[in-house]
Amino acid sequence: ARLPENESKETETDMLHSRCYSRQPHSSYEHPCGVAVIDEKNRRIEVRDKSLKNLPSVVIQNRERLEHLNLDGNLLCENAFNMPAFPRLKSLSLQRNKIRGISRLL
Numbered sequence: 001a002r003l004p005e006n007e008s009k010e011t012e013t014d015m016l017h018s019r020c021y022s023r024q025p026h027s028s029y030e031h032p033c034g035v036a037v038i039d040e041k042n043r044r045i046e047v048r049d050k051s052l053k054n055l056p057s058v059v060i061q062n063r064e065r066l067e068h069l070n071l072d073g074n075l076l077c078e079n080a081f082n083m084p085a086f087p088r089l090k091s092l093s094l095q096r097n098k099i100r101g102i103s104r105l106l
Contacts, residue, residue: 049073
């Protein structure tokens, strides 16, 4: 489907993400620090639009099992990821942050 010319790429990407995500079975609960944790096994976590400069503890504590992480709309820069790798991570969304280059994240 083609979007009208005045639609932004971000909107198109958000729509695609929403469509793909809505097809996946999931349950959700809100972590005490305001983080939307999407499944009880902490494999999918969303921390969106919180103006965070550092990763919240729920992300760090669950990095070994985390498969999908959405950190859109924060103030994260490359230095927020100075830690051991996320060994099972399959998808990472970092839209609307202060990241200038991804080479340090790979």
